Amino acid sequence: MIRRAALATALFAFAALPALADGPIRIEIRNQAFAPAEIHVPAGVKVQLLIVNDDDLPAEFESTDLSREIVVPGHREVKLFIGPLDPGRYRFFNDFHQQSEGWVIVDAK
Amino acid sequence: MLATAIIVFREVIEAALIIAIVMGASRGIAGRGRWVGAGIGLGLAGAALVAAFADAITGAFEGNGQALLNAGVLLAAVGMLTWHNVWMSSHGRELAAEVRSVGHAVQTGNKPLTALMVITLVAVMREGSEVVLFLWAIGTGGSDGSMLLGGLAGLAAGVAVGTLMYFGLLGIPLRHFFKVTGWLVLLIAAGLAAQAAGFLNQAGLLPALGTSLWDSSRLLDQASTAGKMLHTLIGYTARPSGIQILFYLGTVVLILALMRWASRRHDGAARPA
Numbered sequence A: 001m002i003r004r005a006a007l008a009t010a011l012f013a014f015a016a017l018p019a020l021a022d023g024p025i026r027i028e029i030r031n032q033a034f035a036p037a038e039i040h041v042p043a044g045v046k047v048q049l050l051i052v053n054d055d056d057l058p059a060e061f062e063s064t065d066l067s068r069e070i071v072v073p074g075h076r077e078v079k080l081f082i083g084p085l086d087p088g089r090y091r092f093f094n095d096f097h098q099q100s101e102g103w104v105i106v107d108a109k
Numbered sequence B: 001m002l003a004t005a006i007i008v009f010r011e012v013i014e015a016a017l018i019i020a021i022v023m024g025a026s027r028g029i030a031g032r033g034r035w036v037g038a039g040i041g042l043g044l045a046g047a048a049l050v051a052a053f054a055d056a057i058t059g060a061f062e063g064n065g066q067a068l069l070n071a072g073v074l075l076a077a078v079g080m081l082t083w084h085n086v087w088m089s090s091h092g093r094e095l096a097a098e099v100r101s102v103g104h105a106v107q108t109g110n111k112p113l114t115a116l117m118v119i120t121l122v123a124v125m126r127e128g129s130e131v132v133l134f135l136w137a138i139g140t141g142g143s144d145g146s147m148l149l150g151g152l153a154g155l156a157a158g159v160a161v162g163t164l165m166y167f168g169l170l171g172i173p174l175r176h177f178f179k180v181t182g183w184l185v186l187l188i189a190a191g192l193a194a195q196a197a198g199f200l201n202q203a204g205l206l207p208a209l210g211t212s213l214w215d216s217s218r219l220l221d222q223a224s225t226a227g228k229m230l231h232t233l234i235g236y237t238a239r240p241s242g243i244q245i246l247f248y249l250g251t252v253v254l255i256l257a258l259m260r261w262a263s264r265r266h267d268g269a270a271r272p273a
Helices: A002-016 B003-023 B033-052 B054-063 B065-101 B110-138 B146-170 B174-202 B225-234 B243-269
Strands: A025-030 A033-035 A038-042 A048-052 A059-063 A066-071 A077-082 A088-094 A099-109
Touching: A002 B174, A025 A038, A025 A066, A033 A088, A033 A099, A033 B243, A038 A048, A048 A059, A059 B110, A066 A077, A066 B054, A066 B065, A066 B225, A077 A099, A077 B174, A099 B174, B003 B065, B003 B110, B003 B146, B003 B174, B003 B225, B033 B110, B054 B065, B065 B110, B065 B174, B065 B243, B110 B146, B110 B243, B146 B174, B174 B243
Parallel strands: A025 A048, A038 A099
Antiparallel strands: A025 A033, A048 A077, A059 A066, A059 A088, A088 A099
């Protein structure tokens, strides 16, 4: 009984905290394109992205859906936060090579 | 070549629109051309520096260097636009009267001119550094002269749109002229403040307060050229976050309050007691 109450309290405390996904989600840029080109993130959670550019060329990770833009120089990595997001699809693209796009997909809980 | 031209055009037009409005808003002030010119020159130098040190900037402040630099220069520009509007709210009427009667430029001292220079510098530096990085990105991919030609065509087209905008503004009757440019400056400032909020949120320094408070991307895609132009002019954002809206409205209210205060104080001082 006590254990159950403690568990419930712990769960409640956890739910009340602003949720943060564990560890950044990695997206690589190869030949100016994103890999993976689709990532899934949970709804209502602040998520950190790690963008790793494997090319010699600079890229710009940009998303008007997410109001994000950050230059990723060649052989460098950058981190940025997104969310908490509502379920839906959010497009991002490489502003220096606009054919290259990807999606952040937020699944309903 | 066409793809290059379009991308360069889309970057240049953002700076060109801001410069056109700044030139319009400072109509009748002596020496504004020189100061705006200096802003363009310094902005180009700044763009080259930012592009050259992109690596170092990216690594600075635990990886938040870019976001902080962007937020910093955007907020500096917001400060300068505010200063300009506040100054104009106490001097605008005299300026309009003098432009009408004397027809020549008015000496005002260097104060509002410094603001014009900084705004121009920030606009050119931000868009310019992206153009430099972009041209480098496609240039090293092995390209002939067509890339340079595309870049130049994009630049020329962007400058042409800015020039059209400027002469379009001059068509506004003088009676309403500074009121219109004042509103344009106000909305640009609010949009830049919202962008700064976006960068601070991206770095994890400000809460989002709700993402995608609305979604008008089907109505007008923010990544389209028209969407981008409206983004520059009035801060159009297809899927804004709560913090962006807060910064936008906060800036509008703050600038209007300061303008009213300056205008009252000026009227009070002008009236003999």
